Amino acid sequence: MRRQSDNRLGVLRPLRRRPRPEEDPNAMKTPAHLIEQYGPREAMEYDVVIVGAGPAGLATAIRLKQLAAQHNSDVNVCVLEKGGEPGAHILSGAVMDPRALTELIPDWKERGAPLNQPVTGDEVLFLQPDRVLRTPSWAIPECFHNEGNYVISLGAVTKWLAEQAEALGVEIFPGFAAAEVLYDEHGRVIGVATGHMGLGKDGQPTEAFQLGMELRAKYTVFAEGARGHLGKELIARYRLDEGKDPQTYGIGIKELWEIPADKAKPGLVVHTAGWPLDEHTYGGGFLYHLEGNKVTLGFVVGLDYQNPWLSPFEEMQRWKTHPAIRAHLEGGKRIGYGARAITAGGLLSLPKTIFPGGALVGCDAGYLNAARIKGSHAAIKTGILCAEAAFEALQAGRAHDELTAYPAAFERSWLYDELHRARNFKSWFKKGNTIGALMTGIEHWLLPKLGIQSPPWTVRRHTPDHARLHAASQVEPIRYPKPDGVLTFDRLSSVFLSNTNHEENQPAHLTLKDPTVPVAVNLALYGGPEGRYCPAGVYEFVEKDGAPQLVINAQNCVHCKTCDIKDPTQNIVWVTPEGGGGPNYAGM
Structure with missing residues (x-):
């Protein structure tokens, strides 16, 4: 992605995130003496700074510029993206509902948006170890119907959105x-800072050290995706989730395959439930046929799972061996791999999305509709609504206040109605997969046929995902088969396909509040679940001098955030590495 020409950009350098003191007094902090020694930091001023060049952030930027053009005014907008280019860190299934995109850019088709493959059919399968139950088309719940939607690479769509934004x-x-949220003396958000580049593993400056930079704004919009590290800080600082159900997440493991032409079924959308997961573990598979003889497939496991021996990565590999899935892949070749956390709590977990000086949009807030397995349309819509509220405030000469028009507009929108209909989806599955499937059928198939668009009841949740693990001694270990290298694979060969790269001589971006906890608690009580829930082989327990210790292979990290979410002691804190690091998802 070409950067806009600006001689000020020479001082910008990427930075890993360091937790603020009020968030975690034991976590690594930005050394104040570095700013004193090398500072002050240079600053750039904008009307709006947006953190994250995903669908939500780019939609916010595009809508702001559209409104400025319509009103013959000027709004300076900056978007920061930690990936090497827009789309590099984007990972989604994905089947896209184009409704919000059409609102944002009505002529997207004429402009060449990469929505090339319309959905041609839906299949919903219930898998058992040796057979499959196919849901008749008339019985497929409304939320799984995809007429008018497109099978896409969300990374490609994101790159295209970035081009539209730059053109504006x-x-x-x-x-x-x-890396850091900036606050004024009144506690209002006034921008963000990138941070120091050229720190060594010990956190001290090397000969390549350069000070970070402040980007100050009248309003700052956070669009980091699921479990955004700054969004997490803001939610805690302003107590935005007070009175809400605990947020709940899933981990999605995804692969991209190239298959023989005679197996290609462009536009076919397949969703599965059941095997290999047990009754008490939420999750399921997806398999979408793209154009060009490609298939995108993946497996989602709810991070509220209880068995500490479970490995989402291994469950995904095992799922591919079912005859109903294997039939789509035989003779093909795996060409891509990735993993990403999914914010799945829906409306009941949605925090307050505004605070003095800024707002949360997209999956940073948690607008994904888990019942539809879709979030990109919600991300774009929230970006539009936030931009309209911010533009109105700027036109009125306001700054650093709460954009109350944004949540008000959301509550009047079609997106609110959609999420309100789906509000109980995850709550029902917390009670078991049988109850979840039954109530999904009632709420998304039976009630609409009776003319009732939203269930007249609400089901609440109270336990966060990390608190759900049983002790390892209470559960039978799961024995996973060895990969065959043809249909099933190991973690390290998978990470290789994600094009993940981190500069090795930098402070680790996976930090521990207390380095004794992994062995003393996680290994002793839960059997060391870090080595299983991570889909990239980052965490492993090894023997050293006759005692176990945790080794963190941070260079493998694909930025999925699973460790930050699922660690039962909440001892792991994910912070940003130097910008440009991490995965580079091609075609994903």
């Missing part, structure tokens, strides 16, 4: 991670 004058800075 948005400044996009790829490879620069927002």
Whole structure:
């Protein structure tokens, strides 16, 4: 992605995120003496700074520029993206509902948006170890119908959105991670800072050290995706989730395959439930046929799972061996791999999305509709609504206040109605897969046929995902088969396909509040679940001098955030590495 020309950008450098003191007093902090020694930090001023060049952030930027053009005014907009280019860190299934995109850019088709493959059919399968139950088309719940939607690469769509934003004058800075939220003396958000580049593993400056930079704004919009590290800080600081159900997440493991032409079924959308997961573990598979003889497939496991011996990565590999899935892949070749956390709590877990000086949009807030397995349309819609509220405030000469028009507009929108209909989806599955499937059928198949668009009841949740694990001694270990290298694979060969790369001589971006906890608690009580829930082989327990210790292979990290979410002691804190690091998902 070409950066807008600006001689000020020479001082911008990527930075890993360091937790603020009020978030975690034991976590690594930005050394104040570095700013004192090398500072002050240079600053750039904008009307709006957006953190994250995903669908939500780019939609916010595009809508702001559209409104500015319509009103013959000027709004300076900057987007920071920690990936090497827009789309590099984007991972989704994906089947896209184009409704919000059409609102944002009505002529997207004429402009060449990469929505090339319309959905041609839906299959919903219930898998058992040796057979499959196919849901008749008339019995497929409304939420699983995909007429009018498209099978896409969300990464490709994101790159296209970035091109549209740049054409409108948005400044996009790829490879620069927002590392710190800036506050004024009144506690209002006034921007973000990138941070120091060229720190060694010990956190001290090397000969390549350069100070970070402040990007100050009248409003700052956070669009980091699921479990955004700055969004997490803001939610805690302003207590935005007070009175809400605990947020709940899933981990999605995804592969991209190229298959023989005679197996290609462009536009076919397949969703599965059941095997290999047990009754008490939420999850399921997806398999979508793209154009060009490609299939995108993956497996989602709810991070509220209880068995500490479970490995989402291994469950995905095992799922592919079912005859109903194997039939789509035989004779093909795996060409891509990735993993990403999914914010799945829906409306009941949605935090307050505004605070003095800024807002949360997209999956940073948690707008994904888990019942439909879709979030990109919600991300774009929330970006539109937030931009309209921010533009109105800027036109009125306001700054650093709460954009109350944004949540008000959301509550009047079709997106609110959609999420309100689906509000109980995850709550029912917390009670078991049988109850979840039954109530999904009632709420999304039976009630609409009776003319009732939203269930007249609400089901609440109270336990966060990390608190759900049983002790390892209470559960029978799961024995997973060895990969065959043809249909099933190991973690390290998978990470290789994600094009993940981190500069080795930098402080680890996977930090521990207390380095004794992994062995003393996690290994002793839960059997060391870090080595199983991570889909990239980052965590492993090894023997050293006759005692176990945890080794963190941070260079393998694909930025999925699973460790930050599922660690039963909440001892792991994911912070940003230097910008430009991490995966580079091609065609995913």
